[in-house]
Amino acid sequence: MKVIKLHQQLTVLIDLAKANDRKAQHEIYNRFAPKMLSVCRLYIKDLQQAEDLMLAGFMKVFTSIKNFESKGSFEGWIRRIMVNECLSQIRVNKKIHFIEDEDNLPDSSNEMDDSLGIDEIQTAIDNLPEGYKMIFNLYVIEGYKHKEIADMLGINEGTSKSQLSNARKMLQEQINKLNAYQNGTE
Amino acid sequence: MGQNKDDIVRKLVETREITPSADSWNKLEMMLDANEKKTPNSKMWLFIAAAVFGALLLSTTFFFKSENQSEQIQVVESTEQPSIKEVDKFELPSQSVNESVAQTSIVEKASAEKNSPKKQVAKIQQNHTESLLAEVQPKQSLAVKSHIVLPTVTNENVSELLAQSMNHQKDNASIKVNAKSLLAEVDTEIELTFREKVIKAATKNFQNIKVAVVNRNLE
Numbered sequence: 001m002k003v004i005k006l007h008q009q010l011t012v013l014i015d016l017a018k019a020n021d022r023k024a025q026h027e028i029y030n031r032f033a034p035k036m037l038s039v040c041r042l043y044i045k046d047l048q049q050a051e052d053l054m055l056a057g058f059m060k061v062f063t064s065i066k067n068f069e070s071k072g073s074f075e076g077w078i079r080r081i082m083v084n085e086c087l088s089q090i091r092v093n094k095k096i097h098f099i100e101d102e103d104n105l106p107d108s109s110n111e112m113d114d115s116l117g118i119d120e121i122q123t124a125i126d127n128l129p130e131g132y133k134m135i136f137n138l139y140v141i142e143g144y145k146h147k148e149i150a151d152m153l154g155i156n157e158g159t160s161k162s163q164l165s166n167a168r169k170m171l172q173e174q175i176n177k178l179n180a181y182q183n184g185t186e
Numbered sequence: 187m188g189q190n191k192d193d194i195v196r197k198l199v200e201t202r203e204i205t206p207s208a209d210s211w212n213k214l215e216m217m218l219d220a221n222e223k224k225t226p227n228s229k230m231w232l233f234i235a236a237a238v239f240g241a242l243l244l245s246t247t248f249f250f251k252s253e254n255q256s257e258q259i260q261v262v263e264s265t266e267q268p269s270i271k272e273v274d275k276f277e278l279p280s281q282s283v284n285e286s287v288a289q290t291s292i293v294e295k296a297s298a299e300k301n302s303p304k305k306q307v308a309k310i311q312q313n314h315t316e317s318l319l320a321e322v323q324p325k326q327s328l329a330v331k332s333h334i335v336l337p338t339v340t341n342e343n344v345s346e347l348l349a350q351s352m353n354h355q356k357d358n359a360s361i362k363v364n365a366k367s368l369l370a371e372v373d374t375e376i377e378l379t380f381r382e383k384v385i386k387a388a389t390k391n392f393q394n395i396k397v398a399v400v401n402r403n404l405e
Contacts, residue, residue, distance in 0.1 A: 020222070022215070029211055034203035041204055051206055055214050062218060118198040140192045141199050168191070 010074060017065050025062055032075060033058070036082050042137050043086035045126045053089055057082040083142060087134065087152070094130055116175060124174035132167035139164050233398060237391050244387045252380040 010031075016024030036057065040050040060081050068077055125133060134153065138144045139160075144152070146160040153160075 022218075025218070026211060026215075029214065033206050033210070037204040037206050038199065038202045042199060047204070051210060054206065055210060055217065058214055059217050059221070063221060116194070116198075118202050121195055121198055141196055143196075172191075 011070065014065065014068065014070065014074060017062060028061075029058060032078055035075070036078060039079055039082045040086055041122070042125065042141060043083075043090060043133065053085050054082060057085040060085065079142075083138070090130060090134065116179075120175065120178050124171050124178065127174050128167055128170055131163055132170060135160055135163040136167040136171065230398075230402065234395060237395055241387055241391045245384045248380055248383045248387075 013024045013027055017028055033054065037051060037054050040054045040057070041047060044050040044053060057078070061078050068074065125136065128136065135149055138149045138152070139146070146157045146164075149155075149160045150157045
């Protein structure tokens with residue numbers, strides 16, 4: 001019952017926001033901004049820059065909210081806008097080279113210590129090269145398929161797979177290092 | 187113990203929330219306000235579109251009006267040429283009136299086909315034949331009179347009459363009308379007035395739009 005009520009409230013808010021109701025827009029912002037800033041922070045190391053990108057993303061959300069047809073999830077729609085905003089920003093600032101390495105096989109160790117916190121994981125992700133980070137986030141966090149990632153970034157499907165494999169390996173190394181540092185073994 | 191790495195990372199990231207800075211909403215609000223000011227509302231666009239449409243309508247109306255005027259003047263011009271011929275024909279009593287009417291209508295038809303649509307030509311022809319008939323009728327009566335009077339003229343007056351007729355013919359021949367120059371003069375006059383009207387209409391509409399935009403910005 002509570003979920004249905006929340007959904008109805010959101011539908012009303014979206015309709016009001018479509019009519020440029022500032023209060024409704026503020027309410028939507030308050031509801032989704034913390035999550036969206038977290039999404040942006042995954043791609044952008046600097047928190048202030050991530051926030052600026054999130055604001056630009058919300059700007060797009062409110063200017064194109066009339067195009068939202070309420071068929072899918074509103075949160076998913078906002079999230080997609082944020083991700084695209086981050087990707088285009090990264091691509092504008094840096095020329096990213098995706099080196100195809102077909103010899104890389106998927107890593108066998110798919111196990112991870114579940115005592116790790118989000119800060120450690122974020123630090124490990126931050127240390128990844130831009131190409132690895134983008135593909136890892138898109139595949140693991142956003143749940144895109146390799147074909148979709150290849151289309152989005154204009155690369156081969158194989159490149160996407162190899163980049164992900166490399167990203168996982170590097171991430172594992174990073175986490176191991178962090179663990180060792182925390183445990184005082186290094 | 188162990189768990190799929192992807193699931194752990196996804197779970198951790200999805201549950202994370204980072205609170206934005208306190209003035210972030212103010213920034214966004216300012217951006218939204220600026221964006222709204224940039225893009226004029228649909229009513230404003232409608233007003234501008236209506237103004238442009240009105241200006242176009244006015245200009246086309248003036249344009250067609252001026253075209254009609256020029257056509258009418260052309261008709262007047264074309265009637266003058268056959269009338270000069272008519273004067274020549276007046277001296278020849280053997281030529282019938284009907285023939286002259288037919289000739290003038292052919293001349294007129296040729297000039298009218300160049301400049302105006304068929305329907306207008308038909309109308310002009312009708313008007314023209316009527317006016318020509320009105321002109322020719324008194325001449326015809328004169329010709330008939332001359333036929334009647336001629337036998338009564340004495341031999342003494344013949345030379346005098348011939349001299350008079352020759353003078354009359356010379357006078358008629360001395361009147362020269364350059365149709366092209368007249369037409370060009372009239373055309374340029376019309377074009378100038380038409381241009382002036384269009385410019386006036388455009389400036390008026392531009393002023394209206396300008397005032398409307400300034401008022402909107404002041405609001």
